Amino acid sequence: MIVLAAGYGATAGWLLPRAAYRLSVEPGEPWRDRCPRGHRVRGWLGPARCRVPAEAVVQGRGQGRGRGPAGRPPRSAAPHAYGRRAVPLAVLVGALCALLAAAVGVRPELAAYVGLAPVAVLLSLVDRAVHRLPDVLTLPLAAAVAAGLGTAALLPRAGGDWRLALLGGGALAGAYLLLHLINPAGMGFGDVKLALSLGVALGWYGWGVWAAGAFLGLLYGALYGLALLLRAPDKRNQGYAFGPFMAAGALSGVLLGGFGA
Template structure:
């Protein structure tokens, strides 16, 4: 892509960043904060019992109880300022200032640098922006809520469907769809083997990452899934060696899945 297009894509991602920040703050709700009768769908954290499920989304600032803007339907958030502060009490909300916006811009800019098919770029940027949101939520509270994972997957399928129609590649869409199911099934097996290490939220995220990788081919999907596990394992070893975490501590796997998928997509173009 021309430099001008890369810059425009990165700028648009940065502009969307405050909306992503709003979603991150709304869905970064620890299980311990769940009130009675207010539950969410399955997420990344199968270790918790049903009675400890979190509320579907955060509705107010935890410091001053000021309602967050744009509650919307099913937790659809209004944007929060890149400063990362509550507009009323200035308490810290979510990630550090400008981090979400910068990460979104860099990731989408890299995709625009490598992807030449316009509709494919739109589809992958959709996943990238949703992935940035989910990664921050997963790091914060170790869960991947259904209201983030499932719309991401459905939107990706639709956008890749448009790309397939425009390019006359219906077979490619079918292969990507099957790859998504295959990667999700692989993660589901890992959940059955080690439920403490992964949750069903990771399986649902695997539908999206597997589909995006499968668009480039089955081999890419296999390597991308394996690479996500590899870098997750290496990160765990580094954190253990530096005593940042203990042997019984759990790490979010979603960010490593997304990083693995991004690296493979960039590698194959």
């Protein structure tokens, strides 16, 4: 199961760079459909690399004669990479899925957790880039996690409780909603929506795991904010992406719950 989960995670991670690039836009702007050099980006999954058609390269070589070494296409016509590299993401997501498989073991909820991991990484990448968690990912993710764990609860060897999972999702989303209402500039509404799916994942193993994952997410974010403050005191009011720390806290909680179960 560990090997299978690692293979799935590596494949999913390898497919993330293009989606992360296309989704990393400010609110109100359309999803990116062109690379930084103006070539059309086709599809949503795969490495962030433009493979210029052969006729475009040949045309570029003809246009480039007299302006550079013979036979070399101009910069705009050469195949090129942009955005995140696929190999590091494949290694990261593969390792995360392997960890989840080692912790959860051969239990039906493993499928839900392994399915959650690549999307959580994708959301973290987008949040780091533009401080935004798109609804197109957060809302379907919450429904998918709830449905996946609900299916797992019907199967033998399930290690958690679906009712607690749903309560955990509502409780964590409610807690983050309260933080958002108190300080909208410090806690975005996208974090509230992400908390819904992470709370479901944590609540499956009970309130102890839920509390640990919620606390660790806040702790990781607070430690990062403190490090930023110590390094650059003049930027104390500068915001930073909190979604990656929420995901890291939830991962820590699920690992603890999986090993405990």
